[in-house]
Amino acid sequence: MPTFGFDGKNSPDHIELPMMSLREVVMFPRSIAPLFVGREASIKAIETAIADYDKHIFLVTQMNPEKERPEADDLFQYGTVSKILQMLRLPDGTIKVLFEGLYRAKWEKGAKGFGYELGEDEYPRATVTRLDEGDEETPEGAALIRSVQEALEEFGKVNKKLAPEAVLAMSSLKKPGQLADSVMPHLKVEFRRKQEILEMFDPVERLEKVYELLLGEIEIVSVEKRIKGRVKDQMEKNQREYYLNEQMKAISKEMGREDDPASEAHELEEQLEAKEMSEEHKDRVRKEIKKMRQTPPSSAEYTVVRNYIDWILDLPWGVIKPTDTSIEKARKVLDEDHYGLEKPKERILEYMAVESLVDKLRGPILCLVGPPGVGKTSIARSIARAMDREFVRLSLGGVRDEAEIRGHRRTYVGAMPGKIVQSLKRCEFNNPVMCLDEVDKMSADFRGDPSSALLEVLDPEQNYAFADHYLDLDYDLSKIFFITTANSLQSIPLPLQDRMEIIRLPGYLETEKLKIARNFLLPKQLEMHGLNDANLNLSDNAIMDIVRYYTKEAGVRSLERELAAICRKSAMKIVEQDDREKAVTVSKQSLNSFLGVPQYRYGEREEQALVGVSTGLAWTQMGGELLMVEVALMPGKGKVQITGKLGDVMQESARAAMSYIRSRSDHFGLRPDFHQEVDIHVHVPEGATPKDGPSAGITLASAITSALLNVPVRNDLAMTGEITLRGRVLPIGGLREKLLAAHRGLIKTVLIPQDNKKDLKEVPNAILKDLEIIPVGTMDQVLEHALDCSGGEKLFCGRNNVAPVANGLLKDEYRKQAHQ
Structure with missing residues (x-):
C-alpha cells in the first residue's frame, strides 16, 4: 500500500481511504475534535489509516445514529477527509x-468504483472525490466576517466554556468559508442541521447561515x-426572608408580641x-396553632400539625346550602328521572x-335494597337534584378497614380522616x-369492622356528635341525608339494619x-351514539322481545x-351508506x-305435568327465579341422596x-x-349454581x-x-x-x-290480576292443589283416593283397590 505525503491543499481529486461512520457528530474542515471509538470496524479503519494511509481517513455521519452496522444507504453522501493527530487506547x-x-x-454510493464495501480486512473503504x-x-x-467576529466576542463573554484563545484564533480568520x-x-x-451546513459550498451563504445560528445560540445562552441568576436570587431571597422571619419571631417574643400579624399562625x-x-373546638385548635408557632418549620412535627x-x-x-322544599318541583324531578319506584318517591316527598314545617330536622337514613340495575344509586342522585343539595357517593364495596370510616389516629x-x-x-x-353504595359488601379483618364503625354514622341519636379518629373532635352529621344501597339484607349486621329505614x-x-326503555333508556342511548328519533325506529314488540328473550333480570341494566x-349496529349502517338521514x-x-x-327462553315452566317434578320460587340478589325440583325413585335400601349444590x-x-x-x-x-x-334421589338442576334458603320445603x-x-x-x-315436621307451612x-x-x-x-x-x-x-x-297453611292443602288429578284413573287427591303405581310401597288394602 503506497504512503501518502499530502496535506489538505495538494491532494489528489480521487483517492481510496478507510471510512468511519459517526453517530450524531459532524466533522468540519479546519476543526479539531476528540472522539471515543468502540466499534470494531471503526477501530480497524483507524489502525489501517495510521499504518497505510499516512493517518488519513474519511469521516461521514450516519443518518440513523442507533444503527450498529450501517449500510451504504444509511450514510450521508458528503463527509470530511481528516487526519489522525493522536490515538490513545483505554483499558475498556x-x-x-x-x-x-x-x-x-463526496463519495458515490452506487457508482462503479465508489461503493461502500466491506473488504476482507473487515473495515469500510470509500473512493472519495475532493470538493473544490x-x-x-x-x-x-x-x-459578514466583521459581523461574525463581533458576535464571537459577545459569544465568548456569555459562554464561559469557550476559551478566549479559541475566540481570538477564529476572529483572525479572513475568509468566509474558513471562519x-x-x-x-x-x-x-x-447534527442534521450541521450536516446541512457541511453540504453548503458557497462560503458566503454558509457563513451567513452560521451567523444566524450563532446569534440564536447567544440568545439561548443569555x-x-x-434564568440561573433569577433562581439563585430567589433562593437567596428565601433564605434571607427565613432569617428575617426568625429574627422577627425572636424580637416579637422578647416584646411580648407573639401574635405577629404578618405571621402564618395569625x-x-x-x-x-x-x-x-363551638368554643371548645376553637380552644383545641388554638392550642394546635400555638404548638405550630413554637415548632421550627423544618421539623416533621410542624408539617403534621399544619396538616391537622x-x-x-x-x-x-x-355551612348549610339553601335547599328547595317545593313538593311539586321534587315530584316532577323524580318522575322525570325514574319510572315507578313509588315507595321511595313517597318517602322523599314526606321528608321534604x-x-x-319545622326548623330543625335530622336527616333520615334510607336503605334501598334490591337487585342490581333497578336504580338504587341513580334515585339517590335524583333525590339530591330534587332537593337542590350536593350529591356525594361513597362506594363501600370491599372496604375492610375501620379507618376508611373513622379515619386514622394522628x-x-x-394519617388522614375517614x-x-x-x-x-x-x-x-x-x-x-x-x-x-354497596353497604352489604363490606368485610371485616384484623384491621377492624367497618360495619360497626357505620353504626355511629347512621344512628340519628348519635351522628350529631360523630368522632373521627383523625380530627378527635365531635362533628355534626345529622344534617346529612344518608342513603345506603344493598343487594340483600342477609350480609348486613342486624344492629346496622336497625339504624336504617328499609x-x-x-x-x-x-x-x-x-315504558322505561321507551321513555328513558332509548333516548339516552340515541344521544350517546349520535343518533336521533328519525334514525332508529324500534317497535314496542321488538322491545318486549328484548325483555323476554335477551335479558333475564329484575333491573334494566342488561x-x-x-x-x-342496537344503536351501535344502526350507527354502522348509517355510516356505511353515508346517509345521516337514513332511518333504520x-x-x-x-x-x-x-x-x-335469543339468549333465554320465555316461560320457564315445564310443558306438561310430570311425576316427581315440582316448581318452586327462589329469591336471589338478581331478583326472583323459578326453581325446579326433580325426584327419582330406585330400588334400594332407603338411602336419600341430595344433589344440585344445595346449602x-x-x-x-x-x-x-x-x-x-x-x-x-x-x-x-x-x-x-x-x-x-x-x-330417593332429590336433585335441583343447574348444579354449578349454589342454592340455599328457607323457602323450598313444600316444593321438596x-x-x-x-x-x-x-x-x-x-x-x-x-x-x-x-315446612315443619308436622306439615305446617311457614312464612317466607x-x-x-x-x-x-x-x-x-x-x-x-302460586x-x-x-x-x-x-x-x-x-x-x-x-301481577295479581x-x-x-292461594294461601295455604298445611302440607295437605299444598298437595290438594299441587297434585294433578286430571287423569281418568284413581289418583291421590285426598284421603279416600289411592295411587295406582308403586304398588310395592302401598298397604295391602290399597294395593287391592288399585288392582280393582
Whole structure:
C-alpha cells in the first residue's frame, strides 16, 4: 500500500481511504475534535489509516445514529477527509482519537468504483472525490466576517466554556468559508442541521447561515444565564426572608408580641374565628396553632400539625346550602328521572314536607335494597337534584378497614380522616345527600369492622356528635341525608339494619320495562351514539322481545346494554351508506340480525305435568327465579341422596320433608317401612349454581310425595314456603320478587304461606290480576292443589283416593283397590 505525503491543499481529486461512520457528530474542515471509538470496524479503519494511509481517513455521519452496522444507504453522501493527530487506547478496549478536519469530500454510493464495501480486512473503504471551494474575498463576505467576529466576542463573554484563545484564533480568520467551518463545531446544534451546513459550498451563504445560528445560540445562552441568576436570587431571597422571619419571631417574643400579624399562625387564627365552631373546638385548635408557632418549620412535627389544622379549617363547619322544599318541583324531578319506584318517591316527598314545617330536622337514613340495575344509586342522585343539595357517593364495596370510616389516629405516618369527613371537605357543605353504595359488601379483618364503625354514622341519636379518629373532635352529621344501597339484607349486621329505614326495590314488570326503555333508556342511548328519533325506529314488540328473550333480570341494566348494541349496529349502517338521514327499522322479525339468537327462553315452566317434578320460587340478589325440583325413585335400601349444590338450609329442608312424609305414611296409604325398599334421589338442576334458603320445603315435599305416589305435579303451578315436621307451612321473604319470577315464567297459580297473605298489598295489581294466589297453611292443602288429578284413573287427591303405581310401597288394602 503506497504512503501518502499530502496535506489538505495538494491532494489528489480521487483517492481510496478507510471510512468511519459517526453517530450524531459532524466533522468540519479546519476543526479539531476528540472522539471515543468502540466499534470494531471503526477501530480497524483507524489502525489501517495510521499504518497505510499516512493517518488519513474519511469521516461521514450516519443518518440513523442507533444503527450498529450501517449500510451504504444509511450514510450521508458528503463527509470530511481528516487526519489522525493522536490515538490513545483505554483499558475498556475503546480508543480515544484526536481528528483534524482537512477538506470536504463526496463519495458515490452506487457508482462503479465508489461503493461502500466491506473488504476482507473487515473495515469500510470509500473512493472519495475532493470538493473544490471558492473562498475569495468579496465586499459582502468582508462585512459578514466583521459581523461574525463581533458576535464571537459577545459569544465568548456569555459562554464561559469557550476559551478566549479559541475566540481570538477564529476572529483572525479572513475568509468566509474558513471562519464558518471553525465556528460551527462550537455551536450546540442538532447534527442534521450541521450536516446541512457541511453540504453548503458557497462560503458566503454558509457563513451567513452560521451567523444566524450563532446569534440564536447567544440568545439561548443569555436566557439560560438570566434564568440561573433569577433562581439563585430567589433562593437567596428565601433564605434571607427565613432569617428575617426568625429574627422577627425572636424580637416579637422578647416584646411580648407573639401574635405577629404578618405571621402564618395569625392568618390561621383569623380563619378559625370565622368558623361556626363551638368554643371548645376553637380552644383545641388554638392550642394546635400555638404548638405550630413554637415548632421550627423544618421539623416533621410542624408539617403534621399544619396538616391537622388545615383539615379542620377546610371542613364546612355549620355551612348549610339553601335547599328547595317545593313538593311539586321534587315530584316532577323524580318522575322525570325514574319510572315507578313509588315507595321511595313517597318517602322523599314526606321528608321534604316535614322539613318545610319545622326548623330543625335530622336527616333520615334510607336503605334501598334490591337487585342490581333497578336504580338504587341513580334515585339517590335524583333525590339530591330534587332537593337542590350536593350529591356525594361513597362506594363501600370491599372496604375492610375501620379507618376508611373513622379515619386514622394522628400517631400514624400518613394519617388522614375517614371517607365521610373527606367527602364533606370536597362538597363544601354540611347538608349533602350522601349515598353509601354497596353497604352489604363490606368485610371485616384484623384491621377492624367497618360495619360497626357505620353504626355511629347512621344512628340519628348519635351522628350529631360523630368522632373521627383523625380530627378527635365531635362533628355534626345529622344534617346529612344518608342513603345506603344493598343487594340483600342477609350480609348486613342486624344492629346496622336497625339504624336504617328499609325500602325494597324488587324489580320491574315487563310493561314497566317497556315504558322505561321507551321513555328513558332509548333516548339516552340515541344521544350517546349520535343518533336521533328519525334514525332508529324500534317497535314496542321488538322491545318486549328484548325483555323476554335477551335479558333475564329484575333491573334494566342488561336491557340498556342490548339497546346500546342496537344503536351501535344502526350507527354502522348509517355510516356505511353515508346517509345521516337514513332511518333504520328494528322489528320483532329483524331483531335476530341485530342481537343474534335469543339468549333465554320465555316461560320457564315445564310443558306438561310430570311425576316427581315440582316448581318452586327462589329469591336471589338478581331478583326472583323459578326453581325446579326433580325426584327419582330406585330400588334400594332407603338411602336419600341430595344433589344440585344445595346449602345446609335446603338440605335440612329436604330431610324435614322426608320425615314429614314418613310420619304421614298411613295418610298417604304407604307401608310404614316403604322407605327401606327404595332409594330417593332429590336433585335441583343447574348444579354449578349454589342454592340455599328457607323457602323450598313444600316444593321438596311435593316432589317427593309425587314420586312416591306416582302422581304428577301441575306444571302451571309454583309454590314457596318452608315446612315443619308436622306439615305446617311457614312464612317466607321476598314474596314480590318471587311473584315477579312466576309472572315472567307464565305460571298461572302460586301457593304461598297463609302468613304471607298480608304481603300481597305490596304486590302490583298487574301481577295479581294474572296470577291465582292461594294461601295455604298445611302440607295437605299444598298437595290438594299441587297434585294433578286430571287423569281418568284413581289418583291421590285426598284421603279416600289411592295411587295406582308403586304398588310395592302401598298397604295391602290399597294395593287391592288399585288392582280393582
